[in-house]
Amino acid sequence: MSSDQQEPVKTICPYCGVGCGIKVQPGEESGDVRFMPWGEAPVNEGRICIKGGAATEVVDHEDRLTEPxxxxxxxxxxxxxxxxxxxxxxxxxxxxxxxxxxxxxxxxxxxxxxxxxxxxxxxxxxxxxxxxxxxxRMCHASTVWALRTSLGAGAMTNSMRDLREEADLFWIQGANPGEQHPIANSQYFRQAVLEGATVIQVDPHANKTTRSFEIDDTDPHQHLQLNPGTDIPLLNIVLKTILEHHEENPEDGWIDEAFVAERTEGFEDLKATLEDFDKEAAAEECGVPLEAIELAAKQYATADNAAIFTGMGMSQHACGVDNVQNEINLALITGNLGRPGTGVNPLRGQxxxxxxxxxxxxxxxxxxxxxxxxxxxxxxxxxxxxxxxxxxxxxxxxxxxxxxxxxxxxxxxxxxxxxxxxxxxxxxxxxxxxxxxxxxxxxxxxxxxxxxxxxxxxxxxxxxxxxxxxxxxxxxxxxxxxxxxxxxxxxxxxxxxxxxxxxxxxxxxxxxxxxxxxxxxxxxxxxxxxxxxxxxxGLHWPCYEPGDEGDPFLYEDEFETESGLGHIEGVEHTPPAETPDDEYPLILTTARLEEHYNTGTMSTRSPTLNKQTPENFVDVHPADAERYGIEDGEYVRLRSRRGEITLEAHVTEDTTEGVVWTTPHFAAASANKLTNHVLDERAKIPEYKAAAAEIDVD
Ligand code: SF4
Incomplete structure (x- = not known):
């Protein structure tokens, strides 16, 4: 194989689910494969993130298996x-x-x-x-279950393109596009924000999404930094706020009555679930001021087109199906489905x-x-x-x-x-x-x-x-x-x-x-x-017959459920299976980094990516660091009931007091030695996002 013999071919980046087009071409050395930008690629128009640009580095890596x-x-x-x-x-x-x-x-x-x-x-x-x-199964089984059951298809309801063009508000819960879907974030979502869209981020950890939208808790953008595993109470506050406001001010249209009447079922069930719900107590459990959540409810309900992004912060819980169902509830009662710029949109990681x-x-x-x-x-x-x-x-x-x-x-x-x-x-x-x-x-x-x-x-x-x-x-x-x-x-x-x-x-x-x-x-x-x-x-599915152009957004006329209606269902809070106690007083949660990819098989072998972050680390809040006597950069032992790992402590306010945060990418300090295998009963997804943990300092 040599560059004399072969033109570059157009293909797709092997990393995240954005689907950026790139070109690859054999290099001059045998086995060498070069990356080249693909300027007219349909999704990314030639732009690429650090992972995409480094993707060819592992093709001829010395560790490749070359014989059975x-x-x-x-x-x-x-x-x-x-x-x-x-x-x-x-x-x-x-x-x-x-x-x-x-x-x-x-x-x-x-x-x-x-x-x-x-x-x-x-x-x-x-x-x-x-x-x-x-x-x-490990990332979005619960999302797929909830979306299929309540709307019809286990997939993004909308396309990146219509979200960029039409959305006025992005509700980003448990997803981190700034880090995990960088080109979608910079080329699509950030463009919408630059043109006036508002961002509500709901996440226990401050991250590149927080920074890319310059969310600083001033109106209009908000970061609701909730405790891990409290997504249901937070969304129930939002839902109850909208219901209460609508009861007193129906003319404001916070609830889309026509949409609810004609296109949904289960609204009464939701109202009954929330009847005795205590917003103050729930806000305390979430660790977020009630006024901030009520403001977010108003922002979502009053946006012309509000879109929800959901990620593994929602799906990887024993209550993952209920978490996503509550996002569907929010979209359905406000009529934010079935048109451009709206929907419930899982961002897929691979x-x-x-x-x-x-x-x-x-x-x-x-x-x-x-x-x-x-x-x-x-x-x-x-x-x-x-x-x-x-x-x-x-x-x-x-x-x-x-x-x-x-x-x-x-x-x-x-x-x-x-x-x-x-x-x-x-x-x-x-x-x-x-x-x-x-x-x-x-x-x-x-x-x-x-x-x-x-x-x-x-x-x-x-x-x-x-x-x-x-x-x-x-x-x-x-x-x-x-x-x-x-x-x-x-x-x-x-x-x-x-x-x-x-x-x-x-x-x-x-x-x-x-x-x-x-x-x-x-x-x-x-x-x-x-x-x-x-x-x-390419073509967006569904594409039923040759010649169909595919559907960039779903459910314009009806949902693909048996009744044709969108299914609303009130859900109640289920705390994580493990909560802190005297033996394990911290909550451990996990998430991925921009420069690494899942179990690290490819990204930790990529010189460019590995140079950015060569080993695992744990984020510890300054108050916890002081309590444990941990210096920034010091190595600590992080343990749960299932195992322990040794890794560097980063003392940072990106996490909150009592919550430690780490990544799953590195074999030498594999976070999944600590995570809990308890499953969501229906979708069988494990609860990666909340486990009880303790830190030891030698
Ligand atoms: Fe690849 Fe980055 Fe595009 Fe994802 S955003 S497909 S990792 S280039």
Whole structure:
């Protein structure tokens, strides 16, 4: 491969869900892949953040896996692909024969393209199990649950473009676009703010979003710095303030009576829930002055177009579904849905987090969110696939990890790193060690790969083609420059080979376009898309027939619920499962950094990114630092009931007294050794955002 032979190709940044277009081109040295800006890229028009600009640094990193490896007597040795494929196929067959298909679990990944996640979930179902899930479970499973149940689709209701053009107010709760979606923030949301939009930020931590909008608690912008886990009481204050005002001043229109009457159900339930709600007591629990929350309620209710952004600060709680439902309640009673500049908009953290769910890499749904236990939907997919699909939902990834060694005997991991990404990570590692057979398919030897029996070396994002679906439902094509290491395989090639060895037919695809052609047959919202029609702009789903232009915003006429109505439902406060006590008097909460990416597999190997922040740290409020005798920059031991890590203390007012804040990116001080594995009952998302903790100073 050399620059003489190949023109740059247009592809999509592999990091966050904004979907920025970039170009890549082979460099002069063998294996070298260069980044180039793509000036006309539809989402970002050539702009790029630090992660996007550094994305090619890991493509030919010296740590790349370049040959299959098989574990023998506790050590990995090189193997041929033939030996590795045969071993995997034999072990998958053995586990199915000895224990049945539900003894296997399959993990897809939002770092991997639509075609590959589609193939993985099809392989799991052909194998005979719905035990297939992906890392979305860890970030927005609760958001997807609430949005699907109450509005119809588990996705952003609006597009970045209409939000920039039409929104007058951004309500940003538990999301941090200034850090996590920098181009969306600077190119879309900040532009709207410069033209007069107001920002209400609800977050326990001051961050780059606070600073990018220069939120200084003077009118009009506000930062409501609440205690972790008090989002429901805060939103209930907002809702009750709006209800009270409307009762006395209906002419102000804080509640959109016509919208509520014609397009929603459940309003009376909300009123009943809030009837005896005590706003003063709730404000105290939130740690935010009541007047500030009441002002925010007024600002939201009186904006012409108010848009909610929601993130993992809302979803990663045992009450995650209720948290998001309360945001939906706010949007529905004020009529802020179904038109540009409004809505409830989850900002997605990985470049294909939306698509991985769209294509059915989940235990309860098939492609297009068709329920596995809906006979009609399941049979329509069976007609295309030509085999029977199990009709009961399978286990989620956290459940699979916790069943490892018991009912789960084998695990197939494509691009995921559960030993770092799942809560109570020490316990996860112990359980994975009890599995009989584990496959890890990845580009690097991850922390999870230590527990594998066979490691399959995959190609990176820059080497292969396919599609990804960004945070505002835009499906875009990725294009690759070809393999940097000849003995690696594209994820789809590996799955095609294993599927074909196990089963007579159904996995023999020559290229990603062939896979996409089958995917669109079974995924109604992608049915109108082809590679040609996606072109360079991409298309927003739903796109039901070829020629449809896709919908930048949803629910203009009706919601996609059974009744066609938006569902309002009052919710009551559920405190975090762990609250501070004498033994663990602090609240630990976690969040990501701009320069790093999830479990750090790629970003900690990127010289540019790692230079910014080379190790983990914990933010400690000055009052707590004084109480514990901690100096800024000193190393401390942070511990919870599940483990401990040693890391540098940053003494800062970004966090509040009693709350310590850290990040999940670094293996040497992995925050998920401390986090709590308690799950939201419905969405099965873990409570990463609140755990009881203590600090020790040596
Ligand atoms: Fe990549 Fe997201 Fe940065 Fe865009 S904003 S360059 S998609 S990490």
């Amino acid at each position: 490896r098989i574990k023998e007597d506790g050590e990995f040795r090189e193997a041929s692909w033939e030996e590795a494929y045969e071993y995997v196929a034999d072990e998958l067959e053995r586990i199915r024969e000895e224990y049945g298909p539900d003894a296997m679990g399959f993990f897809g990944s939002s770092k991997v393209m639509n075609e590959e996640n589609y193939l993985l979930q099809k392989l799991a179902r052909r194998y005979g199990t719905n035990n297939v899930d992906n890392c979305t 470049n294909n987090v939306q698509g991985t769910c769209d294509v059915g890499a989940m235990p309860n749904v098939l492609p297009g969110y068709q329920l596995v236990d809906d006979d009609e939907a399941r049979e329509s997919v069976e007609d295309v696939w030509g085999f029977e699909i199990p009709d009961e939902p399978g286990l989620t990834n956290v459940e699979i990890s916790y069943e490892a060694g018991d009912s789960i005997k084998g695990l197939y991991v494509m691009g995921e790193n559960p030993v770092m990404s799942e809560p109570d990570a020490n316990a996860v590692a112990e359980r994975l060690a009890d599995l009989e057979f584990t496959v890890v398919q990845d580009i690097f030897h991850t922390e999870t790969a230590d527990y594998a029996d066979v490691i399959l070396p995959a190609t990176t994002w820059a080497e292969r083609g396919g599609t990804v679906t960004n945070t505002d439902r835009r499906v875009q094509r990725m294009r690759g420059v070809g393999k940097v290491h000849e003995n690696t395989r594209h994820d789809r090639e590996i799955l095609t080979e294993i599927g074909t060895r196990l089963f007579d037919k159904g996995f023999d695809f020559a290229d990603p376009e062939e896979i996409f052609e089958e995917l669109r047959q079974v995924c109604p919202s992608y049915h109108g898309m082809t590679y040609d029609l996606l072109g360079e702009e």
